[in-house]
Amino acid sequence: MQQVFSIPKSIKQNSTFTFCPGCDHGVAVKLIAQIIDELNIQEDTIAVASSGCSVLLYNFLDVDCIESPHGRACAVATGIKRAHKAQGNNKFVFTYQGDGDFASIGLAESLHSALRGENITAICINNTNYGMTGGQLGPTTAMGQITTTSQSGRNKEYHGFPIKTAEHIALCDGTSFSARVALYDVKNIVNAKKQIKKAFEYQKKGLGFSFVEILSTCPTNWKLSPQEAHKKIEDELTKIYPLKVFKDVEND
Amino acid sequence: MSHIKIDSSKCKSCYLCVDVCPKKLIKKSETIGKTGNCVVEFDDKNSQCIGCAQCAMVCPDMAIVEVYR
Amino acid sequence: MSEKVLLKGNIAIAKAALNCGCSCYFGYPITPQTEIGEYLSAKMQEKKLAYVCAESEVAAINMALGASSTGAKVMTSSSSCAVALMQEALSYAASDELPIVLVNVMRAGPGQGYIFPSQGDYNQATVGGGNGDYKTIVLSPSSVQECADMTYKVFYLAQKYRNPVILLVDGLLGQMAEPITIKDNPYPNIDNSSWILNGAKNRASRKIHSLEPNPSILEERTLKLHQKYLEIEKNEVDWEEYNCENADYIITAFGSMARIAKSVADYYKTKGLNFGVFRPKTLYPFPYDRLRELSKKTKIFFDVEMNLGQMHKDVCQAVSQNSQIFFIGKPAGEWLKQDEIIKAIDNIFEGQYATSI
Numbered sequence: 050m051q052q053v054f055s056i057p058k059s060i061k062q063n064s065t066f067t068f069c070p071g072c073d074h075g076v077a078v079k080l081i082a083q084i085i086d087e088l089n090i091q092e093d094t095i096a097v098a099s100s101g102c103s104v105l106l107y108n109f110l111d112v113d114c115i116e117s118p119h120g121r122a123c124a125v126a127t128g129i130k131r132a133h134k135a136q137g138n139n140k141f142v143f144t145y146q147g148d149g150d151f152a153s154i155g156l157a158e159s160l161h162s163a164l165r166g167e168n169i170t171a172i173c174i175n176n177t178n179y180g181m182t183g184g185q186l187g188p189t190t191a192m193g194q195i196t197t198t199s200q201s202g203r204n205k206e207y208h209g210f211p212i213k214t215a216e217h218i219a220l221c222d223g224t225s226f227s228a229r230v231a232l233y234d235v236k237n238i239v240n241a242k243k244q245i246k247k248a249f250e251y252q253k254k255g256l257g258f259s260f261v262e263i264l265s266t267c268p269t270n271w272k273l274s275p276q277e278a279h280k281k282i283e284d285e286l287t288k289i290y291p292l293k294v295f296k297d298v299e300n301d
Numbered sequence: 302m303s304h305i306k307i308d309s310s311k312c313k314s315c316y317l318c319v320d321v322c323p324k325k326l327i328k329k330s331e332t333i334g335k336t337g338n339c340v341v342e343f344d345d346k347n348s349q350c351i352g353c354a355q356c357a358m359v360c361p362d363m364a365i366v367e368v369y370r
Numbered sequence: 371m372s373e374k375v376l377l378k379g380n381i382a383i384a385k386a387a388l389n390c391g392c393s394c395y396f397g398y399p400i401t402p403q404t405e406i407g408e409y410l411s412a413k414m415q416e417k418k419l420a421y422v423c424a425e426s427e428v429a430a431i432n433m434a435l436g437a438s439s440t441g442a443k444v445m446t447s448s449s450s451c452a453v454a455l456m457q458e459a460l461s462y463a464a465s466d467e468l469p470i471v472l473v474n475v476m477r478a479g480p481g482q483g484y485i486f487p488s489q490g491d492y493n494q495a496t497v498g499g500g501n502g503d504y505k506t507i508v509l510s511p512s513s514v515q516e517c518a519d520m521t522y523k524v525f526y527l528a529q530k531y532r533n534p535v536i537l538l539v540d541g542l543l544g545q546m547a548e549p550i551t552i553k554d555n556p557y558p559n560i561d562n563s564s565w566i567l568n569g570a571k572n573r574a575s576r577k578i579h580s581l582e583p584n585p586s587i588l589e590e591r592t593l594k595l596h597q598k599y600l601e602i603e604k605n606e607v608d609w610e611e612y613n614c615e616n617a618d619y620i621i622t623a624f625g626s627m628a629r630i631a632k633s634v635a636d637y638y639k640t641k642g643l644n645f646g647v648f649r650p651k652t653l654y655p656f657p658y659d660r661l662r663e664l665s666k667k668t669k670i671f672f673d674v675e676m677n678l679g680q681m682h683k684d685v686c687q688a689v690s691q692n693s694q695i696f697f698i699g700k701p702a703g704e705w706l707k708q709d710e711i712i713k714a715i716d717n718i719f720e721g722q723y724a725t726s727i
Contacts, residue, residue, distance in 0.1 A: 121429070
């Protein structure tokens with residue numbers, strides 16, 4: 050008999066996730082830790098956490114970590130990657146951001162990092178609202194979706210349209226990899242891990258900006274059970290935000 | 302004998318593992334956890350666990366800490 | 371390295387930065403500091419150092435924030451209204467204890483203003499535009515030579531105190547050429563191995579953060595920062611005195627205005643009046659104690675600034691209550707000339723006090 054699952058080495062000992070019950074953030078952090086273990090990069094990794102629930106990453110992941118001002122994670126990661134390169138070191142640098150951080154307040158920093166082909170990886174948790182502040186309308190809130198600042202549902206007259214982040218990033222010439230994944234069932238979790246790992250590997254190969262958008266639940270603010278939230282992703286959100294690899298320089 | 306180990310101090314009672322177990326070996330226990338709901342327990346009297354680790358994969362809190370096959 | 375070269379202030383800063391090992395520069399163009407980025411772009415790419423033409427000043431300072439976490443010597447430069455954009459990251463960097471060097475070659479404000487020389491950012495630099503209890507060390511050169519010399523010093527102080535440091539340069543100095551000597555960097559390197567982020571190899575992982583949900587830890591951390599600022603105030607305050615001992619009148623001025631103030635003092639000497647000039651070289655920490663001491667003998671002060679009285683409040687705070695302080699200044703546009711200052715002082719002597727020209 051062999052052990053087929055254990056807590057990843059790159060998770061801090063005795064750490065307990067402080068995300069809400071059923072929140073997909075926990076699964077995403079676990080996948081990242083597993084991939085860091087598998088690629089054996091724990092000692093070379095510098096993670097950039099951002100504002101919102103994703104900042105909690107640094108309490109759980111056992112790698113060097115810096116918190117970025119809201120939206121600036123890709124700029125901070127750029128500085129870290131380039132500064133180490135100037136000193137002759139090749140470090141593994143990735144950001145862990147929410148959709149508000151990556152695609153609203155930080156869109157300029159995110160897009161320009163992709164355009165420069167900055168050799169970093171960005172992971173964006175898209176839960177279609179501002180989670181930590183209680184579920185307000187964000188850049189990815191779906192048309193018709195009710196939030197605390199779109200109480201009769203998002204409509205184009207008041208709020209305009211949501212952004213399809215992975216598609217936009219795929220359009221940048223400096224992007225090596227851009228994909229959208231989900232975590233609502235085992236099959237998708239397995240696929241998410243595969244795509245995140247590929248994004249990490251592309252950075253290791255020096256191919257440029259790699260990006261994975263993770264469609265995630267926010268059961269607390271969606272006011273759904275974890276099960277209902279997963280069903281919402283499967284039935285509704287994947288129709289708006291298709292799960293797909295939008296750019297893959299090694300396989301396109 | 303395949304089995305899992307649960308750290309119930311980490312369980313937040315989302316029950317995603319209960320739904321995913323193909324053999325229905327994880328269930329609500331009598332113990333109240335930190336969210337005020339019953340934490341899960343592993344109940345495999347007939348040694349049906351196949352060690353597929355799907356429960357560990359979906360658990361967002363890494364409360365399923367070990368899986369053996 | 372000892373021969374004289376004719377350099378603009380901006381180029382002197384860029385050369386000195388390279389000389390003392392600045393390996394990362396991130397910037398966005400804005401007059402009157404653009405030559406710093408232009409000069410460094412060529413030199414740094416040649417040496418395979420980190421140089422990014424950032425998409426905004428916000429991105430530039432945040433790249434600097436990330437780069438400084440690696441222990442590298444990091445610089446960004448900008449001007450007034452664009453330095454305003456950087457205030458958030460400065461507050462973060464102070465909280466995170468990250469050594470960033472920011473050169474602000476001032477232009478006229480408020481708002482976009484124009485590219486005229488100005489000293490309008492004294493408040494922005496010394497009081498800070500970011501949130502919370504934090505301080506940035508601020509140095510103010512008054513010659514191109516000092517632009518170079520103080521560049522060495524700001525890198526040193528940033529590393530020594532793990533704090534953002536601002537080199538606050540008048541637009542006049544950034545654009546003015548003077549013969550200077552680029553000396554060797556006189557300051558030692560500071561060991562930063564205990565805190566930098568370079569991968570958790572053979573040590574515990576580190577996290578650099580400002581978010582702190584525990585109130586007592588947040589309070590403790592802010593008090594620790596405050597202790598550091600007190601230490602800086604004790605150790606690093608610096609100023610220049612020009613005939614201040616036994617002066618009957620002292621002109622207080624910083625940056626390029628202090629040079630004009632010296633000419634004014636020389637003029638009054640020919641009229642038989644004892645004028646001195648007191649110039650803070652560090653705007654934070656401000657030399658309150660020395661100025662207070664001088665005010666025991668000198669009872670009349672003229673504070674001259676190319677703004678509407680920003681350092682003035684620090685001068686007022688410093689000098690004794692028995693002293694009189696007259697403010698002479700004007701907002702940026704045409705700069706304040708020697709004869710205008712003399713006229714203003716003469717008017718004050720004749721009892722016609724005006725707060726600005």
